[in-house]
Amino acid sequence: MPNEMTDGFHLVIEAMKLNGLDTIFGVVGIPVTDLARLAQAEGIRYIGFRHEQSAGHAAAIAGYLTQKPGVCLTVSAPGFLNGMVALANATINGFPMIQISGSSDRAIVDLQQGDYEELDQMNAAKPYAKAAYRVNRPADIGISIARSIRAALSGRPGGVYLDLPADVLSASLDADAAARSLVRVVDPVPRQIPAPQALERALDLLAQAQRPLIILGKGAAYAQADADIREFIEKTAVPFLPMSMAKGLLPDDHPQSAAAARSYALAQADVVMLIGARLNWLLGHGKSPQWSAAARFIQIDIAPTEIDSNRPIAAPVVGDIASSMAALLAMLKPGRIKPDSLWLREIDQRRQRNAERMRERLAANPSPMDFYSALGAIARVLEDKPDVYLVNEGANTLDIARNVIDMRAPRKRLDCGTWGVMGIGMGFAIGAATISGKPVVAIEGDSAFGFSGMEIETICRYQLPIVVVIFNNGGVYRGDDVNRGGGADPAPTVLMKQAHYEKLIEAFGGAGYQVTDPQALATTLAAALASGKPALINCVIDPTAGTESGHIGNLNPQSAIAFRN
Ligand code: ADP
Ligand code: MG
DSSP states (O other): OOOOEEEHHHHHHHHHHHTTOOEEEEOOOTTTHHHHHHHHHTTOEEEEOSSHHHHHHHHHHHHHHHSSOEEEEEOTTHHHHHHHHHHHHHHHHTOOEEEEEEEOOHHHHHTTOOOTTOOOHHHHHGGGSSEEEEOOSGGGHHHHHHHHHHHHHSSSOOEEEEEEEHHHHHOEEEHHHHHHHOOOOSSSSOOOOOOHHHHHHHHHHHHHOSSEEEEEOHHHHHTTOHHHHHHHHHHHTOOEEEOGGGTTSSOTTOTTBOGGGHHHHHHHOSEEEEESOOOSGGGGGGOTTTSOTTOEEEEEESOGGGTTSSSOOSEEEESOHHHHHHHHHHHOOTTSSOOOHHHHHHHHHHHHHHHHHHHHHHHOOOSSBOHHHHHHHHHHHHTTOTTSEEEEESSHHHHHHHHHSOOOSTTOEEESGGGTOSSOHHHHHHHHHHHHOOOEEEEEEHHHHHTTGGGHHHHHHTTOOEEEEEEEOSBSSOSOOOOTTOOSSOOTTBOOTTOOTHHHHHTTTOEEEEEOSHHHHHHHHHHHHHHTSOEEEEEEBOTTOOOTTGGGGGGSOOOOSTTOO
16 A cells, blocks of 8 residues: 655644744745745745745844744745845844745756746855755754754754755655654753853942943843843842833833933943843944943853954853843842932933933924924824834834833834844734734834835734834935036925825725824824724924934934035
């Protein structure tokens, strides 16, 4: 009697199911269409996108939110490359994801004989991925999924590329042998317990501090050690500063938050404890003038090579944040850590002064709206809805929203991250909405929205509870620049004046609105959120309101030659 047979397609799906990978974000085509069909038939959720970059961003953010690698499925060569921006972004940000891509005939690809969608994808992926693998025999599919999961999740999480050539997918093999080749990954994220001496050294240093400061990064948010982190901060009374995606880990209105006194806190702190945050450009590389040259640092991180990457770290703690915080709490003796009361008072006074200034800015009601008045209206709507995910990209739209909109729950703010990449908007929104079922508000610069705008069809097709708010100031940074050559073409930063973005979503049956004042914005947003249906609000902003490059104008090289007006 001939044995029962199976094929590569089935094995991939079986391997995913065995390891709890229950969602695929992708774009189908040759040779992966049947893989998506089969996934759906076998109970894996398949979310089909219009562009692979958005599918990849959705997978990456799903990985960040769930601590399970998000899976992105792409077709060969161009589809694969479209997904690579998201895979690279995931790797840079430490989001666990696996990009699975079909590929063309290896024999032809390797001799460069001109196959349909010919590309050596595994080698192309390598520099941008945490790991890149290719399966050459169907019997290796099980082990390849296991390796991909471990590589994506262990240590600092990241993006993994898995290449599945068409002939491996369609190859048939004995069903019993196939079943035996599957691997269930045991303990994919092993705890990494820090050394007791390292913890003691860290607590010692913190105890010597007069002006201590704790910085929470998105590694701390990812670790899901929320209760222990909060307890440690409250018990030590040390002021904390959240990095963008760590906002909400402790509520932004927590009395120990130094966010509204950021520059002062950075410049004056004498001992700084980094929890899952890198001293990269977002923190001025830990150097003066932003930081005191005499400050000493404690760094808790899972990646040993992150230590001393930008400035010397006096007390490194290498381990996972959940284990590290639990151990630190257990070792903490009452009264051992004691910030100077002057320090706390000074931070508090600045915080109140800056909050007062912000209240004034938000209360102003200019017509047309500026970023502050519009964001103030959104902040008021979201105040009592901590469960709403906030996706945010743009320049001024990003920088100002980060300061204006308080977060009250962990892992709810999803934004451009370490690279400051544009194009995450709709992918992150769809990823968050599909894995959580919770509502999402995506606050998008008009330029930023353009990078993933076609995905509003995806949002409508799956009827996701996403409200897209476009801050339409008619341009990149601002909408009022002129052609310095005097010609009829618009200036490089200028986009269409009076663009009616709300009409785009109407084409797919979603609800489109245009608003020109804060009150209308608030009412419309509240109603759109309550509907639980896809909506897009075209929010008309003063074209002269933005500044070039938002808050990072210092990184924008400017020509010294006098063509500027
Ligand atoms: P942010 O931009 O918010 O400052 P970064 O992405 O720069 O955050 O830094 C996050 C850091 O957190 C990375 O260095 C990463 O290695 C670390 N990290 C991520 N997950 C964990 C974890 N579970 N335990 C310890 N460190 C982690
Ligand atoms: Mg704009």
